Amino acid sequence: MSGITLLQHGLTGISLGGAYALIAIGYTMVYGILRLINFAHGDIFMMAGYFMIFAVASMPWYLAIPLVMFLTVLLGVTIERVAYKPLRSAPRMSIMISAIGVSYLLQNLATYLFTALPRGYPEIPFLKKSFHVGELSASLVTLITPFLTILLTFLLMSLINHTKLGMAMRAVSKDYETSQLMGIKINRVISATFAIGSLLAFVGSVLYFTDRMTVFPFSGTLPGLKCFVAAVLGGIGSIPGAVIGGFILGIGETALVALGYSTFSDAFTFAILIVMLLFRPTGLFGEKVTDKV
Amino acid sequence: MNNDRCLTLTDLQVDYGGIHAVKGISIEVPRGKIVTLIGSNGAGKSTTLRTIAGVVKASAGSIEFEGTQLIGKNPDDIVSMGITLVPEGRRVFANLTVLENLKIGAYIHSHKLDDDLERIYGLFPRLKERDWQLAGTLSGGEQQMLAVGRALMSRPKLLMMDEPSLGLAPLIVKDIFDIIRTINKEGITVLLIEQNANHALKIADWAYVMETGTITMQGSGEELLAKDSIKEAYLGKKKQ
Ligand SMILES: Nc1ncnc2c1ncn2[C@@H]1O[C@H](COP(=O)(O)OP(=O)(O)OP(=O)(O)O)[C@@H](O)[C@H]1O
Ligand SMILES: [Mg+2]
Numbered sequence A: 001m002s003g004i005t006l007l008q009h010g011l012t013g014i015s016l017g018g019a020y021a022l023i024a025i026g027y028t029m030v031y032g033i034l035r036l037i038n039f040a041h042g043d044i045f046m047m048a049g050y051f052m053i054f055a056v057a058s059m060p061w062y063l064a065i066p067l068v069m070f071l072t073v074l075l076g077v078t079i080e081r082v083a084y085k086p087l088r089s090a091p092r093m094s095i096m097i098s099a100i101g102v103s104y105l106l107q108n109l110a111t112y113l114f115t116a117l118p119r120g121y122p123e124i125p126f127l128k129k130s131f132h133v134g135e136l137s138a139s140l141v142t143l144i145t146p147f148l149t150i151l152l153t154f155l156l157m158s159l160i161n162h163t164k165l166g167m168a169m170r171a172v173s174k175d176y177e178t179s180q181l182m183g184i185k186i187n188r189v190i191s192a193t194f195a196i197g198s199l200l201a202f203v204g205s206v207l208y209f210t211d212r213m214t215v216f217p218f219s220g221t222l223p224g225l226k227c228f229v230a231a232v233l234g235g236i237g238s239i240p241g242a243v244i245g246g247f248i249l250g251i252g253e254t255a256l257v258a259l260g261y262s263t264f265s266d267a268f269t270f271a272i273l274i275v276m277l278l279f280r281p282t283g284l285f286g287e288k289v290t291d292k293v
Numbered sequence B: 001m002n003n004d005r006c007l008t009l010t011d012l013q014v015d016y017g018g019i020h021a022v023k024g025i026s027i028e029v030p031r032g033k034i035v036t037l038i039g040s041n042g043a044g045k046s047t048t049l050r051t052i053a054g055v056v057k058a059s060a061g062s063i064e065f066e067g068t069q070l071i072g073k074n075p076d077d078i079v080s081m082g083i084t085l086v087p088e089g090r091r092v093f094a095n096l097t098v099l100e101n102l103k104i105g106a107y108i109h110s111h112k113l114d115d116d117l118e119r120i121y122g123l124f125p126r127l128k129e130r131d132w133q134l135a136g137t138l139s140g141g142e143q144q145m146l147a148v149g150r151a152l153m154s155r156p157k158l159l160m161m162d163e164p165s166l167g168l169a170p171l172i173v174k175d176i177f178d179i180i181r182t183i184n185k186e187g188i189t190v191l192l193i194e195q196n197a198n199h200a201l202k203i204a205d206w207a208y209v210m211e212t213g214t215i216t217m218q219g220s221g222e223e224l225l226a227k228d229s230i231k232e233a234y235l236g237k238k239k240q
Helices: A003-034 A041-058 A061-087 A092-114 A140-162 A164-174 A176-181 A186-212 A221-234 A239-258 A262-279 B045-053 B075-081 B098-105 B114-123 B125-129 B140-152 B170-185 B197-203 B221-226 B228-234
Strands: A130-133 A136-139 B005-016 B019-030 B034-039 B060-065 B083-086 B158-162 B189-194 B206-211 B214-219
Touching (some): A003 A041, A003 A140, A003 A221, A041 A092, A041 A186, A061 A092, A061 A186, A130 A140, A140 A164, A140 A186, A164 A186, A164 B098, A176 B075, A221 A239, A221 A262, B005 B045, B019 B034, B019 B206, B034 B197, B045 B075, B045 B158, B045 B189, B075 B083, B098 B114, B114 B125, B114 B140, B125 B140, B140 B158, B140 B170, B170 B189, B170 B197, B197 B221, B206 B221, B214 B221
Parallel strands (some): B034 B189, B034 B206, B083 B158
Antiparallel strands (some): A130 A136, B005 B019
């Protein structure tokens, strides 16, 4: 393989990894605070894709982006309020089942409203702009994704480590009742967590779908699962872990495609999951699994 | 007793599902005093404090704080009104530093925390040396001090403590009780749960004895210390 092709694939892999990383953060944050695998997260990502299609059809993209961002956040927060919050003191399995229910609901709602036929994702002109360096050519989105991912991760980490809200999020993730005794409104903190996760899923959806070009009702399923694996790989609950997990999966998957094993690129993800669960269930950066008291 | 009421519980009842943990108790805490609640395991003491703090819902009765009904209020409202609970078993945030634990105690406030921190460090110099350390790595005694310091950061009028001496060495226990006295002298009303009845009764202005969800006895600390039944049940002394 020539140096240029290698570089080209490398770029694609890193870019795909960036989009995965942004979605994986949503899984890991929700798990951190609710000990819930939010099965609906991939479908929120899919809905963000549809929102964008309809928004861009009726307004310029620079208005569509903030609007869709808002709608995606609203969707994520509403799901938490309606489907998870009433189960706050129920056994953890109940809320997990509720999450699976929401996932199917969104998929079926999308099928019902938008049909199962793939729809074209709008082209955001500046993201699609291609650039060339010597023989290397790529669209701007490929180049932007990793930087944007790292920038957003950095901002998120500062929020969590250096702000009052972030401190409250860390406290709530450890102990609900004691957090309440400090005067923290835990429902607000949980909503904020879902808002951030959904926001990142929105950014991920723009980056991902701009590359893939179509959206259909099950668009969220496989990426969702992969990003969940990325979160487990990095150590669920750890944000840097999710980001690194996302990059590993994106790059690994692309490398297999480049080597001609594209049939196995999805299997790769799940092979990693199995190996990880067998040999290092806490993931690369995970804390020791201690059950929530 | 002083008529200046701080906290008044009237016929308070609390249920967990089918379990009646608190079966109609009435307690009065006068302003500026130390009131203690002693009783055997499972009597409902912690439940009482958690209900006052709003993290457990009462099923009947009333809780009045400075003339305001607390039943139905959220925990954050109750903290803002000036009631803070140091929970049973310390419950410091192990994943936060000592400094962050103190800061989070003042979560309801938006004022500068420097003076409050200085005050806490004055009471507990060990916390200052360790302010960067994760709270989970502190010793049990240090964690208890942190839990008390954290609660004081909210600037409470009424400080409730659930077994602050649990599992601590006698010397540290003495420190903790000294601190409780100091805090009280500064004007904070204290409602204290203790297994360590001897210590608790010595510093308390008034004491209640709780058995399986009801108050069975009350009196000044000295009165109860002198009672045979108390000596036998809580101070480990046999009747002669
Ligand atoms: N979350 C809960 N769910 C169900 N029952 C509970 C719960 N918390 C406490 N109980 C029950 O309520 C009763 C009173 O418990 P509580 O913790 O108030 O006792 P306590 O007086 O503080 O005891 P100890 O001295 O051992 O701390 C006990 O029978 C306990 O089993
Ligand atoms: Mg107790």
